[in-house]
Amino acid sequence: MSDTKLSKDRPPKExxxxxxxxxxxxxxxxxxxxxxxxxxxxxxFKPRVTYGPPQKFRVGKPATFTSGSxxxxxxQAVLVRREGNQxxxxxxxxTHLGCTVNATDIGFExxxxxxxxxxxxxxxxxxxPSPLAWFLISLAPNGDLxxxxxxxVPAGTYLEIKA
Amino acid sequence: MSQIEAxxxxxxxxxxxxxxxxxxxxxxxxxxxxVQTEKQVLAWPDGLIRYVLLFLVLFMVLAxxxxxxxxxxxxxxxxxxxxNPAKAPWYFLGLQExxxxxxxxxxxxxxxxxxxxxxxxxxxxxxxxxxxxWFHSSRSAANWIFLGIMGTLGLLTLIGTLFxxxxxxxxxxx
Amino acid sequence: MQSVPHADETRGKSILHRIWYSIFRSPPLPVSELDxxxxxxxxxxxxxxxxxxxxxxxxxxxTLGLGLMTFFTFIILVVTGILLMFYYVPTPEKAYxxxxxxRSAVFFGTFLRNMHRWSAHAMVLLALLHMMRVFLTGSHKSxxxxxxxxxxxxxxxxxxxSFTGYLLPWDQLAYWAxxxxxxxxxxxxxxxxxxxxxxxxxxxxxxEALLRFYVLHVAVLPTxxxxxxxxxxxxxxxxxxxxxxxxxxxLAPAPAGTGSDNAPEDAPxxxxxx
Numbered sequence: 001m002s003d004t005k006l007s008k009d010r011p012p013k014e015x016x017x018x019x020x021x022x023x024x025x026x027x028x029x030x031x032x033x034x035x036x037x038x039x040x041x042x043x044x045f046k047p048r049v050t051y052g053p054p055q056k057f058r059v060g061k062p063a064t065f066t067s068g069s070x071x072x073x074x075x076q077a078v079l080v081r082r083e084g085n086q087x088x089x090x091x092x093x094x095t096h097l098g099c100t101v102n103a104t105d106i107g108f109e110x111x112x113x114x115x116x117x118x119x120x121x122x123x124x125x126x127x128x129p130s131p132l133a134w135f136l137i138s139l140a141p142n143g144d145l146x147x148x149x150x151x152x153v154p155a156g157t158y159l160e161i162k163a
Numbered sequence: 164m165s166q167i168e169a170x171x172x173x174x175x176x177x178x179x180x181x182x183x184x185x186x187x188x189x190x191x192x193x194x195x196x197x198v199q200t201e202k203q204v205l206a207w208p209d210g211l212i213r214y215v216l217l218f219l220v221l222f223m224v225l226a227x228x229x230x231x232x233x234x235x236x237x238x239x240x241x242x243x244x245x246x247n248p249a250k251a252p253w254y255f256l257g258l259q260e261x262x263x264x265x266x267x268x269x270x271x272x273x274x275x276x277x278x279x280x281x282x283x284x285x286x287x288x289x290x291x292x293x294x295x296x297w298f299h300s301s302r303s304a305a306n307w308i309f310l311g312i313m314g315t316l317g318l319l320t321l322i323g324t325l326f327x328x329x330x331x332x333x334x335x336x337x
Numbered sequence: 338m339q340s341v342p343h344a345d346e347t348r349g350k351s352i353l354h355r356i357w358y359s360i361f362r363s364p365p366l367p368v369s370e371l372d373x374x375x376x377x378x379x380x381x382x383x384x385x386x387x388x389x390x391x392x393x394x395x396x397x398x399x400t401l402g403l404g405l406m407t408f409f410t411f412i413i414l415v416v417t418g419i420l421l422m423f424y425y426v427p428t429p430e431k432a433y434x435x436x437x438x439x440r441s442a443v444f445f446g447t448f449l450r451n452m453h454r455w456s457a458h459a460m461v462l463l464a465l466l467h468m469m470r471v472f473l474t475g476s477h478k479s480x481x482x483x484x485x486x487x488x489x490x491x492x493x494x495x496x497x498x499s500f501t502g503y504l505l506p507w508d509q510l511a512y513w514a515x516x517x518x519x520x521x522x523x524x525x526x527x528x529x530x531x532x533x534x535x536x537x538x539x540x541x542x543x544x545e546a547l548l549r550f551y552v553l554h555v556a557v558l559p560t561x562x563x564x565x566x567x568x569x570x571x572x573x574x575x576x577x578x579x580x581x582x583x584x585x586x587x588l589a590p591a592p593a594g595t596g597s598d599n600a601p602e603d604a605p606x607x608x609x610x611x
Contacts, residue, residue, distance in 0.1 A: 045535050054542040074243045077541070097262070098520035099245040099513075100543075112249040112517075113263065114330025127331060129266035149540075175487045176455075188371065202361050203389040205373045210390045210548050211383075218409045225413065225459060229451035240434040240512035242541070249513040251521070252503050253460050254496055258521055270524035283480035284472070289611040295399070297583035307473050 024036050054089060055149040062087065062145055062161045070103050078147060079103060086158035090121050091133040092150045102133070108132065132156060206314075247329050256323030257316045261329055277312065343554065373570050376391035385567065387574045394579040400475075403467035410460040413511065417453040425505070427551035432507035456501050465497050484572040487565060494562050501554040504547060514552075516542050 013014075039128040053075050065082040072079045077093045077100055092101045092108065095145065099112035107124065115126030122131045136151035138160050204210070242271050261269025291301030298306060327336035362374040362577065374388040393399055425435050426441055439446035449606035468488060471477050504515045519542065523533040538545030572578065 047538050047545065050539040050547055052539040052541055055540065063208070078561075096266070097247055097249065097259070097517040098523075099516070111247045112245050112331075112513075114332065127263040127266075132532070144241075170365060177560075202392050205370060206377045206383070206386055206390050207367065207373045209392075210386070210395055213395055214405060217405055221406050221409050222413065225410075225456055228455050230446055231416055232451065233447065234451045234454035235510055236436055236506060237509040240429070240507045240509055242512070244509075245516075246509055246513055249517050251514050252500060254457075254567040255518055255521070256498070259517065262521055262524070267526070268525050270521040271526070272528070273490070278489065278493070282486050285477040285479070285485045286346050288478060290477065294478055294583070295393070295476060296475050296578065297398075301477055306473055307504055309469075313469060313515065324572070 007116070056146065058140065058144040058146050060145065061143055062139075072103060074100060076147070076149070078149065080137070080145070080147070083158070085161050085163060087137050087145060088158045089135040089137045089150075091135060093132075094128060095123065095130045095132065096128040122155070173251075175263035182317070193263060248331050250327075251319065253324050257320035260319045260327070277316075280312075354380070377603060385574065387578060388498060391578055391580065391581060393581050399579065401466075401470055403463055403470050404525045407460055407463040407467050411465060411562070411566065413456045413461060414453060417456065419447050420449055420561075421453060422555060427505065427547050429507060429547055432505060432547065436506045436508070461495055462493050468492060469470050474580065480570075481576045484569060484576055487569045487572065489571050491562070491565050491569060494558060494565065496559045498554065499560065501550040501558065504542075504550045505554065507547065512542060515546070520548075 012014050057073075057076060059073070059080055061083075065080065065087070067082055067084055070081045071078055072092060074092075077091060079090050079092050081088045081090065090108075092103075093099075094101050094110040094112065094115055096110060096113055096115050099110050101108040101110045101115070101117065104116075106116075106122065107119045110126065111114070112130065113127050115128035116122050116124045117132055118126065120131070121134065123129070134153045134155050134157055136148045138146050138148070139159070139161065140146045187273075250256060258270060258274060261273060263269070265272075276309075278305040288302075288305050325336040326333055361376070362379050363372045367373040377383045378389045421439075424439060424446070426432060429542045436450075439450050443449075471485065471488065478487075500515075500518060501520075504511045519537060521534050522536065523529045525532060526527060534540060536546075536549065537543075538549045
């Protein structure tokens with residue numbers, strides 16, 4: 001009901017700067033801790049351990065690959081290619097919608113929506129928007145080849161192994 | 164509202180040091196007797212009985228569909244054998260169709276803009292008029308834009324659902 | 338407007354009478370307008386609804402019943418979904434077998450799954466149609482802007498709800514639909530791959546993705562959806578009921594002090610239905 005008449009019982013609000021500053025500090029502190037909690041929760045949802053196939057894995061000694069061979073690792077969705085003494089790892093995950101592409105004589109073909117790539121992994125036709133990724137391949141101290149899918153390299157980057 | 168903001172203090176003095184509450188309810192035929200309430204009907208039973216009937220009809224329709232058609236179940240998931248074509252659920256096939264033209268714009272750009280546009284729509288269309296009337300003439304521009312967008316999305320969804328076959332090539336569904 | 342029966346009124350009445358009034362406060366089949374209004378206003382589940390409705394809002398042509406039907410499919414989905422949960426295991430090894438068991442070893446299992454599946458499709462479709470109805474009747478305009486915004490979020494949640502449920506049977510259809518659907522999310526610039534990784538809990542669709550989608554599908558999203566639906570309905574009442582033409586609003590001004598107790602603070606006393 002009559003706000004105007006009741007309000008004279010309350011102390012005047014304006015000009016009480018201490019109360020306002022304290023209010024602002026409290027609001028700020030609440031907002032800060034709230035967003036900190038939000039951030040923690042967001043970090044919580046990012047797993048540190050995954051249970052699927054690992055991103056970094058060994059594929060065996062260089063000698064197990066014959067020159068000119070292309071071996072597909074379907075579970076990890078990569079293909080290891082050897083040309084002479086050069087090794088490269090190309091992703092077989094289609095850049096369109098994530099299906100696994102198959103190697104053909106002239107490159108790669110996606111069975112889902114028909115995207116094709118040349119032997120360098122550049123997208124040639126179909127809906128694929130970008131080339132296939134190339135991953136880092138390196139030599140472990142014990143002589144095994146190691147593929148790291150977390151590290152991308154420019155297309156055409158080969159690892160030279162002195163035989 | 165106005166009569167609440169400016170009470171008739173002369174006739175009905177309001178004392179600031181008192182609180183007021185509802186003291187009794189007078190039994191009458193109608194709760195309020197002004198003209199505005201004339202077209203009002205009681206939610207119980209006029210509304211609720213209709214809701215219950217609507218529910219029963221809907222339930223029966225869904226039950227009949229469920230008895231006649233089995234939910235699809237294909238072979239177990241196999242990450243090594245992608246089907247051709249691999250399709251998202253039907254309500255995303257409009258997106259998938261757009262993705263086949265432009266990856267970023269089809270999958271992210273346009274959908275984001277559409278959602279923002281939908282949220283902004285009532286604030287953009289601020290001129291009053293035409294509320295509660297189907298296809299009101301004063302809103303035909305807005306309605307046509309809306310129908311245009313929904314129609315395009317519907318068409319893309321339809322193409323993605325029925326007219327896309329192997330290799331996402333255009334096929335006829337019959 | 339509370340009507341707690343006086344102790345005197347129930348004294349000497351049968352125990353059933355006293356139990357009924359201890360719960361409901363108004364007669365089982367109310368006849369007077371006051372009792373009828375109170376049986377809505379004093380009921381926990383119905384009080385979100387206004388006690389009175391404009392007769393126009395109840396005509397089928399006004400809404401085509403689309404919002405209500407969306408809500409009803411949600412109710413059906415919650416019930417069938419909870420029943421299905423009793424026989425489902427969210428692991429890649431077992432999920433598909435449980436689908437087969439649902440067909441062969443669970444009484445009513447096929448019907449339950451069918452009902453859940455078709456109701457889910459119906460809910461997405463009905464929500465879209467409801468959105469079209471609201472726009473084409475201009476019902477999203479002031480003062481109902483925010484309820485429209487809530488509706489947009491409800492639609493997005495419904496889509497996400499359906500999408501997370503799509504993976505659970507763990508068949509080819511489910512698996513590749515989610516591979517393709519999450520790949521679309523990966524197209525977002527900068528954060529796309531991160532979003533996809535967090536959503537799947539891994540770099541590809543596997544056991545983590547199944548678990549995450551399951552938790553989202555049966556716990557997180559239904560809770561958020563239920564709260565937003567409640568908010569959405571409550572706003573209908575607070576925004577003065579369903580939108581209706583000015584001719585119907587511009588009637589004689591209410592005489593002072595005759596506003597109904599059930600009226601929203603700010604609107605003429607009328608309302609309802611979605």
